[in-house]
Amino acid sequence: MPKDGIGASTKRREDLRFLTGNGKYTDDINLRGQAFVHFLRSDVAHGRINGIDTTVAADMPGVLRIFTAADFESAGGLPCGWQVTDKHGQPMQEPKHPILAEGKVRHVGDPIAAVVAETAEQARDAAEAIEVDIEELPAVIDMKAALAEGAPKVHDELTSNLCYDWGFVEENKAAVDEAFDKAAHVVSLELVNNRLVANPMEPRVAVGDYDPWGDQSTLYTTSQNPHVIRLLMGAFVLNIPEHKLRVVAPDVGGGFGSKIYHYAEEAFCTFAARALKRPVKWTCSRSEAFISDAQGRDHRTKMELALDADHNFTAIRTETYANMGAYLSTFAPSIPTWLHGTLMAGNYRTPLIYVNVKAVFTNTVPVDAYRGAGRPEATYQLERIIDKAARDLGVDPIALRRQNFIKPDQYPYQTPVAVVYDTGNYDATMDKLLEITDHAGFAARAAESANRGKLRGFGVASYIEACGIAPSNLVGQLGARAGLYESATIRVNATGSISVYTGSHSHGQGHETTFAQVVADMIGVDASTIEIHHGDTSNSPMGMGTYGSRSLAVGGSAIVRATNKVVDKAKKIAAHLLECAPEDIELKDGKFSVAGTDKSVDWSGVTLAAYVPHNYPLEDLEPGLEETAFYDPSNFTYPAGAYGCEVEIDPETGKVDIVGFAAADDFGNVVNPMIVEGQVHGGLAQGIGQALMENCVFDDSGQLLSGSFMDYAMPRADDFPGFKVDHSCNTPCTHNPLGVKGCGEAGAIGSPPAVVNAVIDALHRAGHTHVSHIDMPLTPSRVWAAMQK
Amino acid sequence: MYDFDFVKPGSIDGAVKALAAEDAIPLAGGQTLLPSMKQRLNAPSVMVSLRGIPELQGVCRDGDVLVVGAATTHARVATEAAAEYPGLAALAGQIGDPAVRAMGTIGGSLANNDPSACYPAGVLGSGATIVTNAREIAADDFFDGMFATALEEGEIITSVRFPIPQKAAYAKFHQPASRFALAAAFVARFAGTVRVAITGASEGGVFRWTEAEAALKESFTPEALSGLTLPAEGMIGDLHGTPDYRAHLAAVMTRRAVAAAG
Known part of the structure; x- marks a missing residue:
C-alpha cells in the first residue's frame, strides 16, 4: 500500500489553502x-x-x-x-x-x-x-391551524394548505391498528423536531x-x-x-443540505x-x-409504540405534521416521506409499522433537507419512545434496545418499511459505546456531581440511516424526478500523473484527499501524483453531487470503476510492451510485471506508451489512457451505531452541560480515519446544537424571532466537551466495491435523542419523575420550567 | 451602510463641537453602533470618533476611587483594574468575546444602556459617578430605562469614578445565543452598606434590588438572601426565558455573586 492509500489518516491537502485564506470561493470571483x-x-x-x-x-x-x-x-x-x-x-x-x-x-x-x-x-x-x-x-404559521377549516390559504389556487397526506405502508394500516389493540403495553409521546437554520x-x-x-x-x-x-x-x-x-x-x-x-x-x-x-x-x-436559505426539520409528531408482555416491539404508529414552508424547495416533499418513513424500523425487529405524514404549507421560509434529512427525525422519535417505554415498564433502556435489535445473523434484513439492510451489528457498537464511555464508572461520577449540587444523567441512542443515495430505478418509482448515480473520469497524463474528475462536490468533506487515496491505493502510485477536480460542468461528467452521505459510497464507487477500466487498459499496454498475455500481467506498487518472471514496466512507462504510441498495438487498442464510469448503487448503505451522552444539570438554573459524549459508529470500511472522525465531530456539534440550543422561531404574524446570531444560538467550541469517537466495529457494506457506508450525517442523527435521554435520566434520578419529555432545544429556561411543575 | 462623514478629534472640546452638527453621532468602540449602521438602522450624517482623545483613555487610582476613562476598552479594564478593583475587572473580562473586548468601551456601553449589558450593573452596583463634559451624574440618576440615559444631546461621557468596595463580584448567566446577560447580578459591599444591581432581567433595564441590599447589609452571606424573591412582573420574556425564569435567575445570580465575593 502506498503511504497515503486507503486507511491512512492523510492530512487534508485542501486545508492549506482554506486555513491560509487562499480558498477560491464564489464571492472571490469578480x-x-x-x-x-x-x-x-x-x-x-x-x-x-x-x-x-x-x-x-x-x-x-x-x-x-x-x-x-x-x-x-x-x-x-x-x-x-x-x-x-x-x-x-x-x-x-x-x-x-x-x-x-x-x-x-x-x-x-x-x-x-x-x-x-x-x-x-x-x-x-x-x-x-x-x-x-x-x-x-392573515398569515398561517402553525401547521395544525393551517389545516383548519377556513384557514387562510398560502396558495389561492390550491384546495387547501395540505401538500399531501402520506401513508406508509398504507396497506399495513389495519394490521398495525390491530397490533395496537392486542398490545400488552402501548407507549405514546408527542414530540417537536425543532426547525433549524443551516448557517454554513x-x-x-x-x-x-x-x-x-x-x-x-x-x-x-x-x-x-x-x-x-x-x-x-x-x-x-x-x-x-x-x-x-x-x-x-x-x-x-x-452546505449541510442548504x-x-x-x-x-x-x-x-x-x-x-x-x-x-x-x-x-x-x-x-x-x-x-x-x-x-431553505431551513431544516420542523416536524410535530405523535409517536406510539406497542409491546407484547415480554417487551418485544410489536408495532409502531406515527402521525407527523411536516412543515414545507411557503413553497416546495427542490427536494422538500421527499424528506418527511422517503427519507423518514423508511427509517422508522431503526435498529429493531418491529414487524408492523405505519407512518402518516401530513405536509403543510405555511407562511414561513421553505424547509428542505438539512444534515441527516428525515433520518434524524425518525431516529429521534424511536429513540425517545424506547427510553420512555423502558421507564414506563421499569426496565433498563439499554437492555430493552438489545432485546429488540436486529441480530447479526438476520441480514439481509427486510424491514416492514421497504428498505433491506445488508449488514450490521448493533450489539457490537453498543458494547463499544459502553466501554468508551466508562459506563461502569457512571455511578461514582453521579455521586461526585451530586456533591457539587449538580444532577448527572446518562442517555444512549442507537441509530441507523440510509445513505449512499440511491438506486435510480427505486427512487424513480418513489417519485424522484432525477437519477442518483455518480460519475468519474480518470484522465491519466502522459508522464503518469492522474487527473480525476468527479461528479461529487466537496464543500468541506475532504474529497480531494480521500478520493486521491483511493486511486493511489488501487494503482500503487503516490497520492501526490493525483489531482481531484470537481464542481465544473464543463470538465466533469454529469454527476449528482454531494448530500445524503453519498460521496464515497456512490462517487467513490464510480472512481473505483473508472480506475478499474484504466488499469485493465494499462495492463493490455503493458502486456504488449512485455510481450505476454494481458492475463499474465500483475499490477503492484505502481509496477506491471509478468507473473512468475522478473520482467516489468513501471506505471509511467505504460502511460507514456499510451500517449506516444510508437511501440503500441494500434490495431487492437486506441491510444490514450482516459476512462469514464458511472455507478448506480444497487441498494442504500446503512451506517449505524450507538451514541452516549452524559450531562450535568445545574438545578438552580436548568443549564445542561454536556460532560461526556461518545460515538461508536459502524461506517463499514474507512478510507481516512482522521477525516471520518472530523465528520463525526461536526455532526455531533450540529446534533447537540439542535438538542440544546438552536431554534428557528416565527411569531404568530410570521416574523422571524431568531433572525440573527443574537437570538439563534449557534453552538461554539466551548459548548462541547472533547468527543470520544470510535469506528472500529465495522461491517463492510456488501454491495459497493469499497465496502463503505458514509459518515457525514451520522453525528447529527444519533446525538439529539442521546442528549434528551440523558437530561430526562438526570431529572428522574433527582426525583423529578413527572418529567417524561421536554421538547428541543433543551434551553435552561425550558429545563428549569419542567422541574418546577 | 449609508454614506457619512467621519471625524476623529483629538480633544474633548473638539468632539463636543463636532457633535453639534445635525445628526452627528459619537463613535466609541462601535460594537453596537456599527452593526446597526450596517443593517441601515442608523444613519448619522457625521460620525465623531472618540478614540483619538488621550484624556478618555486609561485606568488610574484617585484616592479611594478608581477612575476609568470613557474610551477605555473592556480588555484594558479587565487587565488594569485587576489589582485595584478585581470585581470590576472580572466583569469587564466577561463582556462579549475577545474581539468585542478589544474594541468596546465603558463609555459606549453606558451611553447605549442595553438592558442586557454588563457594565450598567457594575456601575450601578458600585454607586459610581458618571463624569461628562458638562457635569457629574450619580449612577442612581443615570440609567433611565431600556436604551435610555440621563445624557443630553451632544453630551459625552469622559470618565467613570468607581468608589472601591471592600468586596464585590459579578455573576452572569449567558443568553445562549448572544452571550449577553440573560440575568446577572453585581454585588458590592462597602463599609456600612451593600449595593446589588441586576441586569439582563428587567424591561426597565438595570435596577437595584433594595430588599437584597438590606438583607446583605445585615449579613453578607448567600444564606441571608434565602426566601427573597423578585417579582416576575416587569421582567423580560422572550425566546430565551420567561419573566418567571428571569426573576428566579436574578436571585440565583445574586446569591452566587455574594458567594463569589466571599
Whole structure:
C-alpha cells in the first residue's frame, strides 16, 4: 500500500489553502464589467401585491435595471425534484414557485423585485426607494391551524394548505391498528423536531455571466451539485440547453443540505446577465440567509409504540405534521416521506409499522433537507419512545434496545418499511459505546456531581440511516424526478500523473484527499501524483453531487470503476510492451510485471506508451489512457451505531452541560480515519446544537424571532466537551466495491435523542419523575420550567 | 451602510463641537453602533470618533476611587483594574468575546444602556459617578430605562469614578445565543452598606434590588438572601426565558455573586 492509500489518516491537502485564506470561493470571483443585484424582500409573511412603483428607484445613481415578476413571464418556476403520491394515490399539491413574487408574497424574505446596479450599495439604495403596495393578509404559521377549516390559504389556487397526506405502508394500516389493540403495553409521546437554520460559514453567492458571441451562459454558484443546478435551471426555468450553459461551484464553505437546492437568485443572476449582457453578482448577507436559505426539520409528531408482555416491539404508529414552508424547495416533499418513513424500523425487529405524514404549507421560509434529512427525525422519535417505554415498564433502556435489535445473523434484513439492510451489528457498537464511555464508572461520577449540587444523567441512542443515495430505478418509482448515480473520469497524463474528475462536490468533506487515496491505493502510485477536480460542468461528467452521505459510497464507487477500466487498459499496454498475455500481467506498487518472471514496466512507462504510441498495438487498442464510469448503487448503505451522552444539570438554573459524549459508529470500511472522525465531530456539534440550543422561531404574524446570531444560538467550541469517537466495529457494506457506508450525517442523527435521554435520566434520578419529555432545544429556561411543575 | 462623514478629534472640546452638527453621532468602540449602521438602522450624517482623545483613555487610582476613562476598552479594564478593583475587572473580562473586548468601551456601553449589558450593573452596583463634559451624574440618576440615559444631546461621557468596595463580584448567566446577560447580578459591599444591581432581567433595564441590599447589609452571606424573591412582573420574556425564569435567575445570580465575593 502506498503511504497515503486507503486507511491512512492523510492530512487534508485542501486545508492549506482554506486555513491560509487562499480558498477560491464564489464571492472571490469578480468579472470584468460586473454589476450587482440587490433583492427587495417582503417584510410581511403574507400579502397581496397591489402595485410596485419603481419610477424613483429606476432613476437613482448606478441603476441599470429593475426586475419584477413581469420580466419572468417567459421563464418557468423553480422546479420541485420529487413528487410524492398521497395515501389515496393522488399526486401532491404542487404550487408554482416563481423567481420573483407573482401577485402575492408568502413569507418574510420572499423576493419581490431585484435591482441591478453598478455597485452593491447603489442597488441597495435603489431597492429602498421602490414603493410596494402590499395588502397584508392573515398569515398561517402553525401547521395544525393551517389545516383548519377556513384557514387562510398560502396558495389561492390550491384546495387547501395540505401538500399531501402520506401513508406508509398504507396497506399495513389495519394490521398495525390491530397490533395496537392486542398490545400488552402501548407507549405514546408527542414530540417537536425543532426547525433549524443551516448557517454554513459561507453564505450563498451567485455570479451570472453571458458571452453573447457564443451564446454561452455561465453561473458561478455556492452549490453542492452544479450538474443538478444546470439541469434544473436550464431545462425547467430558463430554457437554456446544457451545451450553452456551464455551472461552476468552486470552493464552497459548507452546505449541510442548504446548498443542494436550485434557488431563485441563481436563476435570476443567469437571466439578468443575458438580459444586460453583463456579469451580475449577488452576495447574500447573513441576515438575508436567515430568510432565504431553505431551513431544516420542523416536524410535530405523535409517536406510539406497542409491546407484547415480554417487551418485544410489536408495532409502531406515527402521525407527523411536516412543515414545507411557503413553497416546495427542490427536494422538500421527499424528506418527511422517503427519507423518514423508511427509517422508522431503526435498529429493531418491529414487524408492523405505519407512518402518516401530513405536509403543510405555511407562511414561513421553505424547509428542505438539512444534515441527516428525515433520518434524524425518525431516529429521534424511536429513540425517545424506547427510553420512555423502558421507564414506563421499569426496565433498563439499554437492555430493552438489545432485546429488540436486529441480530447479526438476520441480514439481509427486510424491514416492514421497504428498505433491506445488508449488514450490521448493533450489539457490537453498543458494547463499544459502553466501554468508551466508562459506563461502569457512571455511578461514582453521579455521586461526585451530586456533591457539587449538580444532577448527572446518562442517555444512549442507537441509530441507523440510509445513505449512499440511491438506486435510480427505486427512487424513480418513489417519485424522484432525477437519477442518483455518480460519475468519474480518470484522465491519466502522459508522464503518469492522474487527473480525476468527479461528479461529487466537496464543500468541506475532504474529497480531494480521500478520493486521491483511493486511486493511489488501487494503482500503487503516490497520492501526490493525483489531482481531484470537481464542481465544473464543463470538465466533469454529469454527476449528482454531494448530500445524503453519498460521496464515497456512490462517487467513490464510480472512481473505483473508472480506475478499474484504466488499469485493465494499462495492463493490455503493458502486456504488449512485455510481450505476454494481458492475463499474465500483475499490477503492484505502481509496477506491471509478468507473473512468475522478473520482467516489468513501471506505471509511467505504460502511460507514456499510451500517449506516444510508437511501440503500441494500434490495431487492437486506441491510444490514450482516459476512462469514464458511472455507478448506480444497487441498494442504500446503512451506517449505524450507538451514541452516549452524559450531562450535568445545574438545578438552580436548568443549564445542561454536556460532560461526556461518545460515538461508536459502524461506517463499514474507512478510507481516512482522521477525516471520518472530523465528520463525526461536526455532526455531533450540529446534533447537540439542535438538542440544546438552536431554534428557528416565527411569531404568530410570521416574523422571524431568531433572525440573527443574537437570538439563534449557534453552538461554539466551548459548548462541547472533547468527543470520544470510535469506528472500529465495522461491517463492510456488501454491495459497493469499497465496502463503505458514509459518515457525514451520522453525528447529527444519533446525538439529539442521546442528549434528551440523558437530561430526562438526570431529572428522574433527582426525583423529578413527572418529567417524561421536554421538547428541543433543551434551553435552561425550558429545563428549569419542567422541574418546577 | 449609508454614506457619512467621519471625524476623529483629538480633544474633548473638539468632539463636543463636532457633535453639534445635525445628526452627528459619537463613535466609541462601535460594537453596537456599527452593526446597526450596517443593517441601515442608523444613519448619522457625521460620525465623531472618540478614540483619538488621550484624556478618555486609561485606568488610574484617585484616592479611594478608581477612575476609568470613557474610551477605555473592556480588555484594558479587565487587565488594569485587576489589582485595584478585581470585581470590576472580572466583569469587564466577561463582556462579549475577545474581539468585542478589544474594541468596546465603558463609555459606549453606558451611553447605549442595553438592558442586557454588563457594565450598567457594575456601575450601578458600585454607586459610581458618571463624569461628562458638562457635569457629574450619580449612577442612581443615570440609567433611565431600556436604551435610555440621563445624557443630553451632544453630551459625552469622559470618565467613570468607581468608589472601591471592600468586596464585590459579578455573576452572569449567558443568553445562549448572544452571550449577553440573560440575568446577572453585581454585588458590592462597602463599609456600612451593600449595593446589588441586576441586569439582563428587567424591561426597565438595570435596577437595584433594595430588599437584597438590606438583607446583605445585615449579613453578607448567600444564606441571608434565602426566601427573597423578585417579582416576575416587569421582567423580560422572550425566546430565551420567561419573566418567571428571569426573576428566579436574578436571585440565583445574586446569591452566587455574594458567594463569589466571599
